[in-house]
Amino acid sequence: MTIGVLGGGQLGRMMAIAGVALGQRFVFLDPGAESSAGHVGNLRVGAYDDEERLSELARKSDVVTYEFENVPVGSARFLNELVRVYPPPRALEVSQDRLDEKRFFASLGIPTAGFAPVATNDDLEKAVATLGLPAVLKTRRFGYDGKGQWVLRTREDVENAWEALGAASLVLEAFVPFEREMSILAVRSKTGETRFYPLVENEHRGGILRVSYPKSDAWTPELQARAEAHAGRVLAELDYVGVLAIELFITGGELVANEMAPRVHNSGHWTIEGAETSQFENHVRAILGMPLGSTRMVGYSAMINAIGKLPPRDEVLAIEGAHLHAYAKHEAPGRKVGHVTVRAESKRELCDKIEALLPIVDPEGSPRPCR
Numbered sequence: 001m002t003i004g005v006l007g008g009g010q011l012g013r014m015m016a017i018a019g020v021a022l023g024q025r026f027v028f029l030d031p032g033a034e035s036s037a038g039h040v041g042n043l044r045v046g047a048y049d050d051e052e053r054l055s056e057l058a059r060k061s062d063v064v065t066y067e068f069e070n071v072p073v074g075s076a077r078f079l080n081e082l083v084r085v086y087p088p089p090r091a092l093e094v095s096q097d098r099l100d101e102k103r104f105f106a107s108l109g110i111p112t113a114g115f116a117p118v119a120t121n122d123d124l125e126k127a128v129a130t131l132g133l134p135a136v137l138k139t140r141r142f143g144y145d146g147k148g149q150w151v152l153r154t155r156e157d158v159e160n161a162w163e164a165l166g167a168a169s170l171v172l173e174a175f176v177p178f179e180r181e182m183s184i185l186a187v188r189s190k191t192g193e194t195r196f197y198p199l200v201e202n203e204h205r206g207g208i209l210r211v212s213y214p215k216s217d218a219w220t221p222e223l224q225a226r227a228e229a230h231a232g233r234v235l236a237e238l239d240y241v242g243v244l245a246i247e248l249f250i251t252g253g254e255l256v257a258n259e260m261a262p263r264v265h266n267s268g269h270w271t272i273e274g275a276e277t278s279q280f281e282n283h284v285r286a287i288l289g290m291p292l293g294s295t296r297m298v299g300y301s302a303m304i305n306a307i308g309k310l311p312p313r314d315e316v317l318a319i320e321g322a323h324l325h326a327y328a329k330h331e332a333p334g335r336k337v338g339h340v341t342v343r344a345e346s347k348r349e350l351c352d353k354i355e356a357l358l359p360i361v362d363p364e365g366s367p368r369p370c371r
């Protein structure tokens, strides 16, 4: 089979690395000629809304998926007339707009932070009066890695934010004083078969994911069951096919949904070495209707992102159990250029390895999984 992918970044690259092992071929559409997935599949360069390019992608593909959630929904719908597109375009639509996404969670009984739409200065004043400060003001669309959002702590922040943002479509969210951030990754096949990975704890700095580790000390079977129930409702409502990630806050023992991604997710990269079947392989299996693979953890693992620059390769590889993933992207501040997953047989050993890796991969990182 040939799998067509909208987007040619590292997520597509890792999807192809897994799918090629299963005998599949990949064709990517991305506006960038240097795209990282071009090394592992056929890269077509073009705009996401170029109907000629989209038709060509459909002709070459048995099924189409996406690895970037800001591709136009219209393009996914256009393709869906020609070839099956998974996850369903409706999932893309919901997750592209933070306001629709929150309303969608609420409609399924999934708790979220308090929120209010903001289109005018008056809306903002009313929303602040209702939700209080601190609060987080976000653009409804196109935000990622903490871009397009502002924490408002004081009256002054509120006024400055309005001056800076004005006309954009916004949503104000109550600030969640979370103890931890976690995510649940789920996968549902064309056949309806469903599996969940263990909850992953995530550490962000500067709005960017830095470290992920499955089943941290804050993990409980109750949290896992609740997260699975929430994700299960989303899967069912959307008749979902593929991998889905939901980012969650843990606050006062409760799970609060932050946002979802209708695709493979950075907080699932640990699964390449740390789970029986990686999120990438399970995504490919799901969209082709193959039996899904076990999501069970293999030993203990953690993933550390390489942001801005790659760590010294041989120093990473010299650490037993450390696996380097380089995305073949140009280094630039704040850019995800690779990651390291480290695997160990015990928690103790994992912590020693994380401590050895942090200074070379993420010098400002804290060995949080080991506190």
Ligand SMILES: Nc1ncnc2c1ncn2[C@@H]1O[C@H](COP(=O)(O)OP(=O)(O)O)[C@@H](O)[C@H]1O
Residues within 6 Å of the ligand: 113, 136, 143, 144, 145, 146, 147, 173, 174, 175, 176, 177, 178, 181, 204, 207, 247, 258, 259
């Ligand atoms: N309502 C909130 N309360 C507290 N922290 C928040 C809130 N919304 C976002 N954050 C923090 O900012 C990070 C990025 O926000 P998120 O909504 O996930 O946007 P992005 O699309 O950039 O990932 C979150 O992982 C969390 O650390």
Ligand SMILES: [Mg+2]
Residues within 6 Å of the ligand: 247, 259
């Ligand atoms: Mg996020």
